[in-house]
Amino acid sequence: MNKTYTLITGASSGLGSAFALCCARLKMNLILIALPGSAIKRTGEELRRLYGVEVHIFEFDLTSNEAFETHVGIIKASFAVNFLINNAGMGGTVPMLDCSPQVIDKIIRLNISCTALLTRELLPQLLRHEKSYVLNIASMAAFSPIAYKTVYPASKAFVSSFSLGLREEMQHEGLSVSVACPGPIMTNSNTSQRILLQGYKGRLGLVSTMDLANRIVRQTLAGRAVIVPGWWNRMNQKLMGIIPSTIKVRLISGVIKRELQLTH
Structure with a gap:
């Protein structure tokens, strides 16, 4: 097998689609x-035509x-496969009592189980390459933690912890593991409405989806461990590291609660 491949999950829209375009441009x-x-x-056909790369769906x-x-x-x-992008994920803003057990299970399966299992399944293949x-x-x-989202931030905390642990484990094996922590992304009309309802502060962390994908892929290939795109998001990350957890969760959850009240 001389040809290598980049595998992207959740590739049909939003950030996943932008990753596909970005990686196709890099041949x-x-x-x-x-x-x-x-x-x-249709996305696959366009990428094949424009960039002359192989695309398997x-x-x-x-x-x-x-x-x-x-x-x-x-x-x-x-x-x-020498590059795996675990992008597929789901969340939602809803009070815990209104969130069905099926939705909770789906978030945990997709965000946590699938990320860990797909990585484990492809690990032997990734390690065959000099650099992956x-x-x-x-x-x-x-x-x-965030109230009214509850399961979603907990699942993403897992993704972060899992990534950094695996990175340490693989540091001498030629496999570089990165975790990206983007802020708000206007991926669909529902998400866009929620971001706009947060006003000026909600929009500060916004980066265009294509720009976001380019930055994240570039920093991944450069071997960066934790990628936080955008100066406002990086400042927020530093602030969240200083503020005590009990105050932090109350502040962030207050914003989400107001957002819920505005949409109902």
Whole structure:
């Protein structure tokens, strides 16, 4: 296997789609994973045409054990992956009592289990290369508990901890592991509405999705451990490291509570 591939989960829209475009521009062959019924095939065709790279599409639900085993087995047998981008994830803003057990389970499966399991499944392949990379997408939410989101920031704190632990474990193996903690991203109309409701402060951390992808990929390839794009987000990260947890969670949760009240 002389050709190498970059595998991107959640590649059909938002940051995942921007990662696909960014990596295609860098002449990386791609394996794109997305849910069935997305526009991923059209994206793949465009990337092939514009950049002359190989693009292989897999449409399945990562949280389905059977689909995961089948498709990941095919990928492992067919492609030499040297760059894994665990981008797929989900969250939501809802009081805990209104959040169904099914949604809680889905967040934990996708954000935590799939990130850890896909990384573990591809680890032997990644280590065959002289230099390889894993990029896990966490969030600014990883730096503090947040009421009315509750499970989401906890899952992203796992992603951050998992990434840094694995990075240390693999430091002499030629595998560089990075975790990115982006702030608000205007990926869809619902998310955009929530960001705009936060006013000036909500918009301060915004970086365009394409710019965000470029920055994150560039810093991953440079071997950066923790990537926090945008000066406002980096300042927030420093502040959150200073403020006591009980005060921090109250301040952030207050913003989310007001946002909920405005949308209901």
